[in-house]
Amino acid sequence: MSEQAVDKVESKLEKLDLEKENPEEPIANTEGADADGEKKKKKKKKHHKKKKEINDIAKFYPEGVYPEGEWQDYTGSEENLKRSTDEEKRYLDNQQNNKWNDFRKAAEIHRRVRKYAKKTIQPGMTMIQVCETIENAVRTFCGTEDSLKSGMGFPCGVSLNNCAAHYTPNAGDKTVLDYNDVMKVDFGVHVNGNIIDCAFTHTFNPRYDPLLEAVREATNAGINAAGIDARLTDIGEAVEEVMESHEVELDGHTYTVKCIRNLNGHNIAPFRIHGGVSIPIVKNGDNTKLEEGQTIAIETFGSTGKGYVDYSGGEVSHYMKNSNPPPNAPVRLSSARHLLQVIDKNFGTIPFCRRYLDRIGEEKYLLALRQLVKVGLVTEHPPLFDTRGSYTAQFEHTILLHPTRKEVVSRGDDY
Known part of the structure; x- marks a missing residue:
């Protein structure tokens, strides 16, 4: 027999062995024949391709109208209390429907992407893989490669542990996500320059849950305090009071959760993520008031460290x-x-x-x-760090200060 013929025989035998171990069609069971003598056969399993979870968001909303966020009434002055029923204010609000709809579209993309990311991201992924998972999903949902029309509102931040902000991997970064990491996932989505700035903290180890809960509650306190005519220092005081009422126990040590006092929320302008107004997360004496029509990001950071960040040599x-x-x-x-x-x-x-x-x-x-x-x-x-060995967490939402009420436009079922 030729060498080529031997190879063919061996190949057939290998194939038969594999079919015995992993048969594509199980042998029919002959013990359960019916009255007509027909043998019952097990049906061959059909393997359906998994449907893609990501499509252009416009396919889900053919009329082009996107979901509203969470509405909250203004409080404080008598004028604010009447805003929701003021016909003139309603008229002014309706004049800006196109802009609000752009924000809502960006917010719906953000919600869908973070849901996908939380399900997909796992320990062992490189930080580049983590970022590209999120960024590619945003671009797909936006349905365009024209990054000035819509797309990422700013780079996807995935700051780890004592790094609180402004870290995204450069090419060649081999950092790998670990089970014990505390990762701040901060990414923006824009539509026609209207930017949604929204962030959450992602962990796998439940020991960090109290830290996350402290920052999440503090963010909601800031949202509740924000509104037309709200003083910036009062928003910061509300955040600080809630944040620093929490304690976290890690490795036998108890830490008061501190506000990172030199990181702030901000207003958002068209095509500008920071519009010039800083919204503190501690009481700072700034009596500047928020104004009708502003878009603001309530962004809070908590830390088990000193509550202050600086540039400590990370790569920009x-x-x-x-x-x-x-x-x-x-x-x-x-x-x-x-x-x-x-x-x-x-x-x-x-x-x-x-x-x-x-x-x-x-x-x-x-x-x-x-x-x-x-x-x-x-x-x-550059990336910003608290003390080595500390842990930081972040939550953030975008709020539209309508003439009638405020809309927490990026709110979702998750936070």
Whole structure:
């Protein structure tokens, strides 16, 4: 017998052995024949392909009208109490329906993506895989690759443990998500520049549940205190009172949960994640009042550390074109001028990260990026850390201050 013929015989025998171990069609059971003598046969199992969970969000809302968020009445002054029934205020509110609908579309995408992420993300994934799971889902739900029309409102932050904010992995980052990590998942979605800023903390080990509960409750206290004519210091005081009433026991030590006092909420402007107003999470004496029509992010951070973050040497990943750049900034490198055009075309003033530049095919851009930062045309936002060994948590929602009532537009069943 030739060598080729032997190989064929051995191959057939291997196939028969595999079929015995994993038969595609089980042998029919002949013991249960019916009265007509027909043998009952087990039906071959049909393997249905799992339906894709992610589609353009417009397919689910063919009329283009997206779900409203959670409504809350304003409190405080007599004028605020009457807002919900004021016909003039209702008329003013209706004039901005298109803008509100953009926010609601972005919020619905955020809800669906975070539900998908919580089910999908597991220990052992790299941080790049975690971010791309979220970012690719956002882009798919948005239904466009035009990142200025809709897409990520800012890079997906996945800050771990004592890192509270502004960490997203750069290319080559080999960090792996661990069962004992405390991960802040902070990502934005925008539609026509109307940005939803919403965050949660994701853990696998239940020992961190009290920390998460403290920050979640403090966020809700801030939301309840926010509204037209609410003073910023009063919002901060409400958050601080709830946050620091909680204690967490870890490894035999009891910690008071502290507000990270130099991290704040903020207002949101079109295509600008930070609109210029900072909303404190501690009492700070700022009597500035929130105003009708503002979009605000109530964002709170709790920590088992000192309650203060700084830049401790982590690699920078977050960047944003300066919306108020210095006039006549000198850009000497041709590569920097090219990169500025790329940023304008793809991001505008929407924050971006180095992975986003990689994704659109830019190469060897670090020197150019550094020059744009140096002359003030682009700002960089390094990761922020509390004390080593501490744990930080974050929750955040976007609130629309309608003329009639406030809408917690990013609220979902999860938080």
